[in-house]
Amino acid sequence: MKRLMPAFAVNGALAVAAALALAPLLWMVSVSFMAPGEADSFPPPLLPRAPNLAAYRELFARHGMGRYFLNSLFLASAATLLSLTFNVMAGYAFAKLRFAGRDRVFQLLMGALVIPGQVAMIPLFLMLKPLGLIDNFGGVLLPTAAGVFGVFLVRQYALTIPDELLEAARVDGAGEFRLFRSIVLPMLGPIMVTLATFTFLGAWNDFMWPLIVLNDEHLFTLPLALASLSREHVQDSELMMAGAVVTVAPVLLLFVVLQRYYIRGLLAGAVKG
Amino acid sequence: MKQQRAGWVFVAPALAIIGLFFFLPAAAAFVLSLTDFDIYALADLRNLRFVGLGEYAALLTNPLFWQALGNTLYFVVFGVPLSITASLGAALLLESRLARFKGFFRTALFAPVVTTLVAVAVIWRYLLHARYGLINYALGGLGIGPIDWLGDPRWAMPAIILFAVWKNFGYNMIIFVAGLQTIPEDLYEAARIDGASATRRFWHVTLPGLTPIILLVSLLTVAGYLQLFAEPYVMTQGGPAQSTVSVLYFMYEQGFKWWNLGAASAVAFLLFILMLVVTLAQLAVAHRRGAL
Numbered sequence: 050m051k052r053l054m055p056a057f058a059v060n061g062a063l064a065v066a067a068a069l070a071l072a073p074l075l076w077m078v079s080v081s082f083m084a085p086g087e088a089d090s091f092p093p094p095l096l097p098r099a100p101n102l103a104a105y106r107e108l109f110a111r112h113g114m115g116r117y118f119l120n121s122l123f124l125a126s127a128a129t130l131l132s133l134t135f136n137v138m139a140g141y142a143f144a145k146l147r148f149a150g151r152d153r154v155f156q157l158l159m160g161a162l163v164i165p166g167q168v169a170m171i172p173l174f175l176m177l178k179p180l181g182l183i184d185n186f187g188g189v190l191l192p193t194a195a196g197v198f199g200v201f202l203v204r205q206y207a208l209t210i211p212d213e214l215l216e217a218a219r220v221d222g223a224g225e226f227r228l229f230r231s232i233v234l235p236m237l238g239p240i241m242v243t244l245a246t247f248t249f250l251g252a253w254n255d256f257m258w259p260l261i262v263l264n265d266e267h268l269f270t271l272p273l274a275l276a277s278l279s280r281e282h283v284q285d286s287e288l289m290m291a292g293a294v295v296t297v298a299p300v301l302l303l304f305v306v307l308q309r310y311y312i313r314g315l316l317a318g319a320v321k322g
Numbered sequence: 323m324k325q326q327r328a329g330w331v332f333v334a335p336a337l338a339i340i341g342l343f344f345f346l347p348a349a350a351a352f353v354l355s356l357t358d359f360d361i362y363a364l365a366d367l368r369n370l371r372f373v374g375l376g377e378y379a380a381l382l383t384n385p386l387f388w389q390a391l392g393n394t395l396y397f398v399v400f401g402v403p404l405s406i407t408a409s410l411g412a413a414l415l416l417e418s419r420l421a422r423f424k425g426f427f428r429t430a431l432f433a434p435v436v437t438t439l440v441a442v443a444v445i446w447r448y449l450l451h452a453r454y455g456l457i458n459y460a461l462g463g464l465g466i467g468p469i470d471w472l473g474d475p476r477w478a479m480p481a482i483i484l485f486a487v488w489k490n491f492g493y494n495m496i497i498f499v500a501g502l503q504t505i506p507e508d509l510y511e512a513a514r515i516d517g518a519s520a521t522r523r524f525w526h527v528t529l530p531g532l533t534p535i536i537l538l539v540s541l542l543t544v545a546g547y548l549q550l551f552a553e554p555y556v557m558t559q560g561g562p563a564q565s566t567v568s569v570l571y572f573m574y575e576q577g578f579k580w581w582n583l584g585a586a587s588a589v590a591f592l593l594f595i596l597m598l599v600v601t602l603a604q605l606a607v608a609h610r611r612g613a614l
Contacts, residue, residue, distance in 0.1 A: 056420040063415050063423075067430035070488070074433065076456060077445045089454050139336035148329030158340065164348050165549060165597060167570060168590045171583050172350035173343060192343035195336035225328035254438045256552045257570075261578060272440035276556050279444050286448050293441040304436040308429065311436070315493065316500055 074297070081105070081291040088286035104291035112288075114295060116267065117274040121253055121296075124186060124270060128193050128252035129245050135195035137241060140203025141233055145210060146225070155204070158197050167257070174261055188262040193252065199244055202317055206240035207233070243314040246307045250300050271296040351587045359584035377588040387589070389564055390572035391596075393479060397568065398547045401483045405543055406536070408491040413498030414528075428499075432492035439489065443556040446485045447472065450557075472558050475565035482553050482566060490546075494539045501535035502528070537608045541601055548597055569593050 080088045082100040085107075108114040142148070143155050173192060174183065182188035210233065218228050234241075256272045263269060269277070275292050282288055304311055355377055362369040381387045412431050416424060434442065449456050450471040458468045471481040505528065513523045529536075551570040554560050560567040560575075567575075569589065577586030 059415055059418045059420040060422055063421060063427045066412055066415065067427050070431050070434055070492070073442065073445050073449060073488070074437070076449070080448075088448070091454060091459075093454050093456050093459050135336040135339060139333040142329045142332035146325050146329035146332065148326045151329060154333070154337070161340070161344065161348075163598065163601070164344075165545075165590075165594055166344075167549065167573065168351045168594050169344050169347035171577050171587050171590060172347035172354055174577075175354075175583065176347060176350075191339070194343075195339040197340060197344075200336055200340075225324055225332075229332075250436055254436075254440075256440055256555075257574070261574075272438055275438075275444060276440050279447070279556060280559075286454075289444050289448070293438075293444050296441040297437045300436055300438060301433060304433075305429065312496055315496055 074301075077290045077293050077297070080286055081294045083287045085285070085287055088290075089284070104285075104287040105295075107288060108291050108295070112274075112278065112292075114274070114292065117269050117271050118295060120186075120268060121270040121272075124189055124259075125249045125252040127186070127190055129248045131190060131194035132196065132199050132248040133241060133245055136199030136244060137203050137234075137237060138229070139195065139200045141207045141229065141237065143200065144204045144207035145212070145215060145233075158200060161197050170258065170261060177262070183262055184265045184268060185262070186268065189259050192258070193248075193255075198318060199248070202244055202247075202314060203237065203240055205317055207237060210236055239310065239313075242307065243310040243317075246303065246311045247314045249303065250311070253300050351590055354584055355587035355591050357584045359582075359587075361581035364581055364583070373584070377585045378592070381585065381588055381592065386564065386567065387572060390567045390569050393564075393566060394548060394550055394568045396479055397483060397486070397550050398544055400480075401486050401547050402540065402543050404483065405487050405491050405547075406494060406539060408487055409494035409539070410498055410532075410536075412491060412495045413502060414524075416495070416499055417502045428496075431495060434489050435492040437489070439552045440556055442489060443485065443553055446481075446488075447557050450481050450485075473562055475561075475563040478558050478562060478566045482550075482557060485553060485557070486547070486550075490543075494543065497535060497539055498532065501532050505531035537604070541604055544600055544604065545597055548593065548600070569596075 076095070079096055081104055082102070083094070083097040083104070084099065084101060085103055087094060087098065143151060169192075177183050177188045177191075182191065214232065215228060218232055223231075253270075254272065255270075256276070259270050259273055260276075263273060266274075266277075271292075275289075275296055278292060279289055356372060356374055357363075358371050358373045358377065360369075415421060416428055416431070421427065448454070450458075452458060452468055452470040452473060455471070457471070462468065469477055471477050509527045509531070510523060513527050518526065549570055550568040551574065554566040554568055554571050555574075558566040560571050570593065573586045573589040573593070576582045576589060
């Protein structure tokens with residue numbers, strides 16, 4: 050009996066905490082299946098009387114949600130591809146290739162971590178405007194195509210590749226590019242999944258920079274569309290919750306599947322601070 | 323010397339992007355903040371004037387800027403300790419030897435972190451609704467009268483803090499879990515043999531073992547919370563009565579609503595300096611207490 054009580058308290062507290070963490074998300078799903086206007090009553094209903102897809106139908110048919118979804122999907126996928134290409138190459142070189150000025154350049158990059166990204170946003174806007182990159186996906190993507198965090202993440206992982214392996218391949222006459230493609234890349238697999246997960250979630254959830262770059266509604270991402278909808282349709286709880294589900298569900302699913310990799314990146318990122 | 327060339331070829335694209343799209347504009351922000359760049363200069367650069375520290379001086383006499391700064395500090399001063407306490411509590415529960423279903427609980431507690439900020443802010447707007455919101459309904463069950471969370475200047479910032487704690491505590495929780503795993507089991511064993519209670523073991527073994535992690539987590543969280551933006555943008559639009567205008571919200575409005583890009587750059591720069599000062603102050607305090 051005496052041994053059961055603490056176990057009960059710990060697991061009970063965990064259950065309450067988990068319920069609090071999940072409650073808003075479960076409520077979102079529930080309301081999204083309610084009939085128009087059903088959620089705005091007192092006491093607030095927890096479950097839909099007759100679950101239906103009215104809110105989703107209106108969202109996709111009348112508010113162009115399909116387009117915003119594709120915009121988000123395209124931007125997040127493209128950001129992931131770009132970030133994988135540039136950060137992996139640079140991260141590997143900073144870890145394993147000897148070249149003049151390497152360590153000094155890397156230190157300079159790490160120093161950039163103290164500068165908040167928003168400092169660069171206004172001049173960046175003014176730079177991209179004459180290039181026609183405002184109201185253009187290019188303007189959203191280019192600044193995120195490579196980043197200090199990504200380079201750092203890959204470098205730390207690449208440091209564990211044994212030098213002997215690379216030297217042996219060089220003795221066998223492999224050029225640096227072939228070495229990278231056939232020996233290094235396969236070994237970097239796990240960290241590439243981590244970087245891809247981080248970049249995709251980051252790009253999908255990003256708000257401030259797309260808000261500055263994209264004014265044309267046709268180019269809106271899901272967060273932009275949702276923010277603008279919520280300013281016009283404050284009354285339509287069901288519609289807004291359906292929009293939130295469409296926005297949140299893909300990243301939650303992705304996280305549940307790739308948790309292990311995501312958390313590895315999170316811990317590596319924390320160490321950098 | 324093939325490595326020499328290959329090295330530069332491999333890092334060149336990333337360096338070009340980071341240099342062109344981060345270092346260059348960050349440096350340009352300072353230059354821009356010394357001008358009165360506004361909507362007329364946007365139309366024709368000949369209207370641009372160099373004003374030295376004029377924009378900074380104007381900001382320091384602008385009551386709305388001070389209010390934005392005060393609101394942001396309010397958010398940091400209450401939000402950061404609350405967040406860290408929640409994170410540490412959750413981590414201790416997760417790492418308890420008595421805990422079961424750890425994998426499920428960890429995923430559930432972490433879920434809010436990966437959600438899209440704008441989407442969950444929209445959800446919370448409805449949860450916090452004065453009449454139909456679930457939160458007031460639950461409070462009503464406890465005999466607490468309805469609170470106009472987002473419509474009352476006294477309650478809007480506390481509501482945003484509550485939301486931010488919910489959204490973010492899982493992040494530091496994971497870092498604390500990793501930190502807790504590095505504290506040697508022998509220390510707990512020795513304390514137990516000495517007859518130390520669970521509370522004493524927490525104060526004398528767990529907390530000292532976590533000190534470097536707590537410092538790290540504080541630095542990251544303070545820096546992150548100083549950048550408050552999307553929460554007020556979605557939930558309150560800075561209101562009511564400007565009680566949730568944050569420094570970045572103020573910058574965004576100056577820059578992209580009124581097109582005072584010179585003034586907005588000065589705001590961005592002041593925020594950067596504030597973040598540096600606060601970080602250095604935290605490090606100095608930690609140093610004096612021997613945590614470093």
